[in-house]
Amino acid sequence: PLNYERKKTYTLHIEGTNTHVDPRFSYLGSFKDTATLKITVGDVDEAPVFSIDHYIMDVYENSPSGTEVGAVTARDPDSRNSPVRYFLDSKEEGVRYFRIDESSGLIRTTQSLDREDMSWHNITVIASEVDNPSLLSHVPVTVQVLDVNDNPPEIATDEEVIVCESSRPGQVIQTVTAVDKDDFANGQRFSFALPSQLPVNPNFTLKDNEGQGFTLIAHISSSNKLY
DSSP states (O other): OOOTTTOSEEEEEEEEEOSSOOGGGGGGOOSEEEEEEEEEOOOOOOOOEESSSOEEEEEETTOOTTOEEEEOOEEOOSTTOOOEEEEEOTTSGGGGGEEEOTTTOEEEESSOOOTTTOSEEEEEEEEEESSOTTOEEEEEEEEEEEOOOOOOOEESOOOOOOOOTTOOTTOEEEEEOEEOSSOGGGOOOOOOOOOTTSOOOTTEEEEEOTTSOEEEEEOOOTTSOOO
8 A cells, every 4th residue: 555644656667568579670679668657646634643552551549530640642644744632432431430631642530449449441542633533543541550558458257266165275276367458569468466455365365377367276264164
């Protein structure tokens, strides 16, 4: 395909030759002729062209509405260089979380984002020429929501612990771990302790397994029974 913006004219030199020359008439000449053909490429209005084929951006979760995420750029490839306008594909689910400046292509959030609810958003930006709005170009934009350590740890189980009254002192009766909805990069190590506002129970102690969970250990009371 020819491209008007790259090269507007071509010049071809064409030669026509008689392939069956009668030697009796060779004195008349070479029996060939040449011509020059000049081709002019006509300009066709083309849709805007984005600077890259796929944009990947990121923003921290819990950022306030209006936070800048990134910008896309497109240009008119035609010689007249018409201004370009941007808008989001309204048929996509992710559009409600973002808006775009129609002149600059700057994308901002419309609300606070939660990584634990949705860590990736996919939207499509559409560009059109001001002089010819019917010519459209599309580009995918992927937005990663970056983690903020905003969730407390949760005990992984809520089951009752059953202990026999004949349990020995120092016997392990349960090992419990915790989970965190936040990203592992923000740590999955926890510290464990019994609530300080509650009375101390002499029948049990808690051993912190270096942040990987805790072990509940049974003791024997003065009445030789476990409570």
